[in-house]
Amino acid sequence: MELARANAMKIIMALTIVAVSLCLLIIPISVEPDRSQDIKLFEAYVTEYKKPYKFNRTEYERRFERFQRSLRKIDALNGLRMSEHSARYGVTEYSDMTEQEFLALNLHPDLPAHSERHHQCHYHHIHSAKRSRRASLILPMKHDWREKGVVTAIKSQGNCGACWAFSVVEVAESMFAISNKTLSALSIQEMIDCAGNNNFGCEGGDICSLLEWLVISKTRILPEANYPLTRITNVCKLQKKNVESQVGIQVSDFTCDNFVNAEEELLKELVTKGPVAAAVNALSWQNYLGGIIQFHCDGSFANLNHAVQIVGYDKTAEIPYYIVRNSWGSSFGDKGYLYIAIGNNLCGNNFIYITSSYIYLM
Template identity: 55%
Template sequence: MEWRTVVVIVLIVSLCFFIVPIKVDFDKTEKDAELFANYIARYNKSYRNDPAKYEERFEHFQKSLRHIEKLNSLRSSQESAYYGLTEFSDLSNDEFMQQALIPDLSLRGQKHTTASYYHQHSTGSINRMKRMIPIIGIPSKFDWRDKGVVGPVMSQENCGACWAFSTVGVAESMYAIENGTLHSFSVQEMIDCMPGNFGCQGGDTCSLLSWLLASKTRIISEIDYPLTLQTDTCRLHKISAKTSGVRVTDFTCDSFVDAETELLTLLVTHGPVAVAVNAISWQNYLGGIIQYNCDGSFNSLNHAVQIVGYDTEARIPHYIIKNSWGPSFGNKGYIYIAIGKNLCGIANQVSSLQVI
């Protein structure tokens, strides 16, 4: 065979190896573009007619798609968390952190670990929880929603006030447990009136509770101080002193790391709690129980939510988490996290309270 012929054959074969991946990548990009067009229509994104912004968002969207594929490939059962497109899927990780989370929450929370209201809980047998041996004295599953004392899921939108939503939500539940009636109290009051003027730029549940207790400030009705989701001037002085409300009479801000059995007991015997968590991996969460890929270190805390129940009878024992990203996120606004490994840092900073 002539050497020129050999060279031509080698070149043709080599090109085949390059052509195939190019076609695969093109097909994937084309499919991604179709998904992105549907995504923009579904969530009514404003950048559909802005080519530069469109391209930037498409790149973030593609990264989310690949990350979703990776997370779903790690599922160990039908009950495991599953991921897909959410309203946050066109954001970078940094943008998601700035828009939906509180980047410095762990720094805010660190100062409470030396306060009188902070307790480090522990248990003599950590392995007992990991093996999920039935816990004596409390039911194997419990959900405060069944008691009619948990309000509807709210949406914080672009206001970083998860700390206020979670605290007020627990106050509503505690008032309902004590008085038999569920009322909506004002999150906006907390956003506007909490000293330091963090407002929509962030805060933390322990600082809010400390101020509410020390100042004896009442959390008044949502009707009397409606939600605007913007940081405004405090309007309490304009509201009648006769307006009804609820007042915090005591609270704790505790760690239940390696003591989640005690956390379950607190949930049953006292009521829902507000907790600081690491929610960076929730960006594309759709449902199921989170078991992996959710760092639990104190330094990773960046969001505040409520625990309203648990289920240890389930194949994957888990907490029931009420979030503040609206009822369309996750499972009707709820997220489920496996019990026993401090996943997402759920046991690092747990706030319980009493009201009158």
């Protein structure tokens, strides 16, 4: 009997050792498929986006590590989705960058410093005086200027940090189309090359500074065909002595204001005036694919780093949202657009619009 019990104990101990051994063997197996899958995703990513480091082993490994961090961040963000309409995140052309690299390439952390001096300018008071006269306006539940045929095609700023010029010129295009029933592409490159008033071409600028320069200098925004986009800062090609005789449109006035805790006023501007340019915080957009952004998008003034165009809104949706046009090409987000929830001052709070006074000389 004792012999049988001893043999049984030996068998149990042997099985325990085998089980422990199997667990130890399983550990690397459970991790390795993740890395293997990540490698396959990265190989496809490098090919799809034609990344230049494909044959540079050191850079390839460095970018792979950053790509893996993006994958983990994407998983975390998607895990917080509240509904099928919430923002979706996935691999984009920026997924092999750190946040710091993404910020340096596409965004401008010094934007608040550029904007600060405009907060108390006279244009702000013009806008504030007009608010009370529209207090009784009944807003439609949705409004989309794209459906009115007054928004030009999505453009890409590439590696040129001139989002400030893209957003202002896009608003000018739309405002002109609303007033004159003609939609024409205007020159962003002219603004990049020529705008003064503390604007620095592809190195950064400010939407209000640009508008102020356009009004004071009486410079006309030329047709894009007359001054094509190159996405690099060139020597200004305008003939200075003939600035006022150039063919184009002239901005005669504009408004800079913020809408903190006054988003209903912003909706009124969108409906009654047209699309607006907006200074926003776009740091969390690195891996955005579509859907409505509801969080992880700090809108404080100190963190503004990008400029976009807001072209409409939809309050009939399960999650009411703004329709935002970006300048990162049509492959970004939803064919170049993204959607931000209304009501929480998400992503930014500084908005401008151009009043509808132009000189049409095209």
